[in-house]
Amino acid sequence: MPRAPVPSYYFALVVVRRGDRFLVVREVKHGQLWYLPAGRVEQGESLFEGARREVLEETGIAVELTGLLRVEHTAHAEMTRVRVFLTAEPVDERPPKSTADEHSLEARWVTLAELRALPLRGDEVEELFTAVERGLPVYPLSVITPEGAPWR
Template sequence: MSATTEQRWAPHVTVATVVVRDGRLLVVEESIDGHAVLNQPAGHLEPGESLAAAAVREVLEETGWQVELTAFIGCYQWTAPDGTAFLRFAFAGDPVAHDPALPLDEGILRALWLTPAELQAAPGRLRSPLVQQVVSDYLAGQRYPLSLVKETA
């Protein structure tokens, strides 16, 4: 391709957090194109924000839960059927406190605590295949130190 026709590849950078309490996973039910789908608390990295700060912020905005990150699960690459590319950085976190009065992000219908079996039984309701892959990796014990994710000023 010539320099004038070359397209710039710019994947969407997202974060997601697996939060577990009493054997149940914190998930959000959100409305996407009129369909209720399930996802981890997740969202886009904002300018000037660290990946870890984005993960904590997204959990709070989408569920009302404050969390403390405990581990890095992994980095995942996925291209949606419409050609949109995503890089997802997944973390594990412990629930710390809940504010039920906090308004949830637009599009979020509710936060749910599901067992891994309940989530696995709903493959057609998952927002993307990344949801199950991240959970599967977490349940298989995949955890890395948070120090693996470097932020350089």
């Protein structure tokens, strides 16, 4: 007997870094706490397009994706969630947005010390940024490729 398909949701979470500072966003949802730029990839959108869009919408910063940190896959009976952690750099020196809209309340560049003073959505933000600062391995973006891409 065939199994029913399970909806799968993909989320891009992006660590944007400039020197010793990380880009964080104060969310509209989730208790208006601080988090890294992140969001669900929309139907018909590539993972990389979704990642760049989410960062731009939430922070006002255009980025170039630079690497892959890890992929988390969590299966539930009713759905599957895949979280893909990417790294990125800003494409220019523009400041983060400071006016609230439907995507976020504000965004900021922070050091790890400054991050610790913010009310965070979860401990994973500080843990992740600390690991990146300490040299967590970053894998090339080419490990994620569309179906049918040539093997090199």
